[in-house]
Amino acid sequence: MPSKRTPIPGPTAKKAKIAAGRRKAQDLAEVDFGKLPGYIGYQLRQAQSAVFRDLARTLRETGVTPGEISLLTMLKGNPGIKSITLTRIYQLDKATLSLSVKALAKRGLIVSTRDAADNRYRALELTSEGRAMLQRVTRSIESQERAMDDVLKPGERGRLLDLLNRISRAFAR
Amino acid sequence: MPSKRTPIPGPTAKKAKIAAGRRKAQDLAEVDFGKLPGYIGYQLRQAQSAVFRDLARTLRETGVTPGEISLLTMLKGNPGIKSITLTRIYQLDKATLSLSVKALAKRGLIVSTRDAADNRYRALELTSEGRAMLQRVTRSIESQERAMDDVLKPGERGRLLDLLNRISRAFAR
């Protein structure tokens, strides 16, 4: 004899769940965001965090972060580049970059060798493993970029890049 | 009798410093960014971090972070809002939001009171100190937004907000 309340969600439970979902959506629709949506700073943060979250999901099993992809790409285009140059580009403290370099080196993706001309420097380079990894994660990046193109009309990608670039430069010191 | 090397930088030292500055700028100009500048994800991160850094500088003495400003604004427009609603909006774990709420409450900017109808909920509200603080930091936000308008042509703000919004929604799950 079945009990009045079955552990298997029946039609009633299912309906309740859908109703709860609607109620939540309704709650969110009623929320007043004030002036926030009109702030570029706010929309920038929302977009950046959505994109970052999505990419992190895709990259999870590679163990490479979006920031590390930038570093690997810079090393590919500029073999032998110095840490100090990268700190200037990304406005990072040299201690911060030193840790990233150490982590990438430990995983065998990059090597740092002493500069012959000036022994204070270390020349950073991709290993062949690093090059392979970069190729792999670049595919993820570019598939994400194509997903963005799906919500952009022709010409809008270029306009967005230009606008973002001008905002960056307005606050670069 | 003055030593050969004076601790006050003379014209020679000044020239050397300028030359070093030029050399650095030259180094940076020669860097190959590869495909990075063509990625929306990359430009988004650069812009967001430049804007965030600038705002953090302005807000330093208030002790309020950009994320906390969003929360305070939401509480102003939606007095009595529940934590759980905010976690859905900002895709944050309830534990993360609990810590933010605790920190703001400790500083006397918000209060959380038990909901009479359903005791599981806590209704969040601004205190008068919170309202005053929000007014103060909103001035910083809006002055930063005006600085952005300086690099935007008429109509571009609206277009940028729309583009960012579409990117956010493309990756919201």
Add this chain to the structure above:
DNA sequence: TATTGTTATACTCTATAACTATA
């Protein structure tokens, strides 16, 4: 003295897991 880089330490933001209280 100035520059490059490393290490120790700490702070912020975030998540996961285990928990309590309530429905």
Add this chain to the structure above:
DNA sequence: TATAGTTATAGAGTATAACAATA
């Protein structure tokens, strides 16, 4: 059982300070 919230803990990512090596 499900939901709201808290606490403990841990992992990124970042900065500051002190240091060593080199110029």
